[in-house]
Amino acid sequence: MENRIKELRLGRGLTQEELARALNVTRQTIIAIENKKYDPTLRLAMKVAQFFETRVEDIFISS
Amino acid sequence: MENRIKELRLGRGLTQEELARALNVTRQTIIAIENKKYDPTLRLAMKVAQFFETRVEDIFISS
DNA sequence: TAATAATGTAAAAAGTTCTTTACATAGTAT
DNA sequence: ATACTATGTAAAGAACTTTTTACATTATTA
Numbered sequence A, B: 001m002e003n004r005i006k007e008l009r010l011g012r013g014l015t016q017e018e019l020a021r022a023l024n025v026t027r028q029t030i031i032a033i034e035n036k037k038y039d040p041t042l043r044l045a046m047k048v049a050q051f052f053e054t055r056v057e058d059i060f061i062s063s
Numbered sequence C: 001t002a003a004t005a006a007t008g009t010a011a012a013a014a015g016t017t018c019t020t021t022a023c024a025t026a027g028t029a030t
Numbered sequence D: 001a002t003a004c005t006a007t008g009t010a011a012a013g014a015a016c017t018t019t020t021t022a023c024a025t026t027a028t029t030a
Helices: A005-011 A016-023 A027-034 A042-051 B005-011 B016-023 B027-034 B042-051
Strands: none
Touching: A005 A016, A005 A027, A016 A027, A016 A042, A042 B042, B005 B016, B005 B027, B016 B027, B016 B042
């Protein structure tokens, strides 16, 4: 599944580590999701959307 | 995590089996999610939202 | 040149989601 | 009463997500 996390993260000038801390996950999780190793859980996806003040569907693209 | 799947399903007069088929998962998956045994994957959550013509955040409540 | 920061890879372990199979119960209809 | 429909439980196995630890690479800075 596509996602816009890297784009949104860089748009706010955050490092992977900072985003990880903000979302309460490890840096490895951010790397894996940005690089599409796997999709996040629903819980994490919703946290991401909330953090970036948008909706799950605006960040993750089913395609 | 709370969810409104049962409410939405019944609102459309569907059985668990019919919803399962529409979403391409098993009946057990629907039962488990409705009864909060676990949360769906992001992929399935998005499918559910799309099926009910709404958004992930309108069906699943982080709480 | 050495130290630091940011990103990446790898792999094992623990936890979570989904399927498959089988069976139980309550309600409804015949 | 019997059959059928809808919902539920249980448990094993496969697949997937997250953490932890360790190390590599590139770019920047002291």
